[in-house]
Amino acid sequence: MKFTLSWLKDHLDTGASLDAIAETLTRIGLEVEGIEDKAAALKPYVVARVLTAEQHPNADRLRVCTVDAGDGQPLQVVCGAPNARAGMISVFAPPGTYVPGKNITLSVGTIRGVESRGMLCSGAELGLGDDHDGILDLPGDAPVGQPYALYAGLDDPVIEINLTPNRPDCTAVSGIARDLAAVGLGTLKRAPEPPVRGESPCPVPVTLDLHEQHRDLAPLFALRLVRGVKNGPSPDWMQARLRAIGLRPINALVDITNYMTFDRGRPLHVFDAAKVQGGLTVRLARADESLKALDGREHRLGPEMVVIADAAGVESIAGIIGGEASGCDETTTDVLIESALWNPQNIAQTGRRLGVVTDARYRFERGVDPASTLPGLDQATRLVLEICGGTPTEATVVGEAPETERVIDFPWTEVRRLAGLDLPRVEMKVILEALGFHVAGSGDRVKVLTPSWRPDIEGKADLVEEVIRIAGLDRIEARPLPRSESVAKPVLTPIQKRTRLARRALAGRGLMEAVTWSFIPHADAELFGGGGADLVLANPIASELSDMRPSLVPGLLRAAQRNADRGYPDAALFEVGQCFASDAPEGQSVRATAVRRGTAGFTGAGRNWEGAAATVDAFQAKADALALLSALGVPTGGLQVVAGGPAWLHPGRSGTLQFGPKNQVGHFGEIHPRVMKALDLKGTLVAFEIDLGALPPTKQRATKTKPALALSDLQPLARDFAFVVGRDVPAGEIVRAAQGAERKLVVGVDVFDLYEGAGVPEGQKSVAVAVRLQPTERTLTDAEIEAVSQKIVAEVARKTGATLRG
């Protein structure tokens, strides 16, 4: 919402400065977004007479001028404008002036050997339009020495407020003035507004052709004819104000409706009576109807849209925009002025469907004051008579304004209860009344009647807001929220703790945390198990941000590749965040994922004097995954690592982490070459992903005591075994078999060598393990050690078919 200072002062008698007004507007909730004060910006620019203009001795295109800027002292200025001539009146800026159009500050200069003390200016240089033809050429009677802004009528500062949608009353300058008067910044001006007397009834019949259930779409419609008007340009003052707020003056009749829209928040429409055939009907649009509107566009109408039609068809879309055919122009002599009330939701919906944003729609969808319908018609009529002449008829009025005022039962204590502010009752009452509320009754509880222009006031809380916003929020003093009397308890839920811990644990492994988009390309979603119809956005911001992600992996893969493309091939990234399996809350999971590219392994990437880092492999991803489980304190007793994973992983270089076949918690491995190709990824990429919510819960124990520690005094010992086994037998099975052979003694099994080739039969491999034994009761005899060894060999052989390598 924009208006000018002088416009405001039409409604508000105030001596307050522009700064005070702006500061107050913001303080009462009408946030000032900007102030454009051309008078201040253009202060140094004065109207000046060019006394002489001679050819520059050293430059064909330049002239040496002398200028009188009002003090009679001729100033020498070098000027390049083709239109500079002796005797002309133009605009002069002295040295030290900032020139907005050129973004320079003038100084005394010497141009091709001739001193120049200032500048003669074009409109473009002043930041006023884009004429570059030459310096401003003002009429001969322009007062030399006067500030140009004053002369040009640019001295009316424009104030723009960022209006919240709950305040339709402040879509009017008069409404803003009311708020400022209530806060004590001035007094409202109330000029008498006698009703317009018509000579005869309005000859154009009006019909409200709406079913009973649709009557609320057009509760009230008023129309008046003014005959014999002379429509031309509107007066300068009106044009200046409309221009100042960014509107283009069109002709007096149209300008009057625009002026009323901003001055009173009362949108109106004018029809050229000569172009209206028969009476006007307010009805719903019919299928296939359309209207060429004043915005020059052809609008296809829908059956839920309210229109004003004549015998020829639709002439106007109610509350939004009029039609071109019946619009007023310079030839208009008889004008029909419409002032009506429409349904806010219906207007909002129609405006959205048509994609039309107008000042009328903006007001009607927020709620135009129902009580302004008839006075607004009269105000507009008076302006028409004043500017265009003519003879008015009586108004035709169909329907009636709905009762919108509410009575609110208001205990004064509500202000203290909600705001924590004690105010004298009289002050609260004065505020409410200044805003147009009627306060009835006395004592602790009063009845408050809301004004017709405040549809946003529904109940007590709204009244509290009105009181404190005018009284001043700064008068509320901060008061501590009562604190707990005991030591603060932990507040995080198990999944919140896991999420945090996961981040720290993965960052500790040299991974950098990324936050990538929740939406990914449809094709990517499909590759990673998603792409379902329930997770596709109906209105994505871009085609590659179309689907809610089923996995964090594709986003991180692409991020790693982007880094590579920028010259950082060894990215190690992780993310802990939400993934979506369905649009239901249960379909959302929290996952932890890491991606390593190139040589970005745990110990570091790239070449180094200690040895170059190897290309990352599935084991780097496995190490990340297992380190995460360990950091989270997940009981891993039942954890199984099974070969293979989802389709996006290399089938031979991937694994699944599970607690039983039905309880998979994650995957790791190298990215499948087909996925690499589909996502246009280069090099080697490995990843793991774990669903943090699927992990078994950390055991909650009644006591924090750790289990007792039993340490043996006896020396541990190790025995090495080399097994020959089928190539496809997982080493993990050998390890598990060895562990299970003698649970009392075996405390650890490490695989320390793998070998295939000469000396090992074709299709077989050698797996060497070191088994650590820890006696607990007494030192083992050689015979006992031998017996344990036999048991281990037998058990491994039984479980895996392995034989001891000869």
Add this chain to the structure above:
Amino acid sequence: MATTDLDTLERDLLSQVAAASDEAALETVRVAALGKKGSVSDLLKTLGAMTPDERKVRGPQINGLRDRVQGALAGRREALAEAALEARLAAERVDVTLPLREAPDTRGRIHPISQVMEEITAIFADMGFSVAEGPDIETDELNFTALNFPPGHPAREMHDTFFLAPDAQGKRKVLRTHTSPVQIRTMRAKAPPIRVIIPGRTYRHDSDQTHTPMFHQCEGLVIDKAANIANLKWVLEEFARAFFEVEAVKMRFRPSFFPFTEPSAEVDIQCSRKGGEIRFGEGTDWLEVLGCGMVHPNVLRNCGLDPDEVQGFAFGVGLDRIAMLKYGMPDLRPFFEADVRWLDHYGFRPLDVPSLVAGLTA
């Protein structure tokens, strides 16, 4: 053997000891002198055949010779060991200026959004708030209607909403445009008193220099029988002071409008912007940081609460935005680009865990 011969022998042996250049040479000298058939051992053997008087004279001379030779051998051995050690140490020298690979825990980074979320949690946990969360995909009811955005109301247009495809009933879910639906979820699930903060990811159909279609918010909600705007002011002032780690902040509450609060306000913090750097606790500029207000009676009713019985306030802040304000990132877009250079520079080390005990930042 005459005394002069003993002197000669001693001189001879001592010079041999001194000349021995390594352990082996020294051992040869020792064996030649003190071994079974060594020259000094031979002399010692002669003592047995001497008369007591002879022995009285010769004993000390020969024993003295032996002791001095032994002493010389030991001294020389020590000197040789010292020299050998010196030689070894010289040979074992490494170039300690060789650069090392950076360790994993110095390379890793925590994203500023996560860090700031933890900072905020630490502050509010101290004031008795727990952390509530909710889904990113919400119903229209929870994202709008229950929060007092009536269908068709222009206030809905303040939020540029992402929609999912309509279901069989024609209902379409939305990506939550704010974390406020979790207020509803919380109030419907738990009876007052309530003190929660609600951090999370939010979405608006908006993309330009200062907006991204996805961003992060943190809201707060307090519901009890007495919480009012005075308390709200205190909470926000304490929060801002603690979060920005300054002695005091000056705040300005401006009346504003949110459908789900009444009265509503926006909060500006006073700051200086010298040299493009924002500093709180000084200066004369104002920066909009928060939105807040008393929970709207309709919202309380929508959660089955009686607005005449319970009351409370809510506030919301852009997590990304306050991260930018505190840590000085100039742009929002790079937050989501995963550029390792940006993460390295603006990210936090894995052990920089914010706490009130040690301070939010190191």
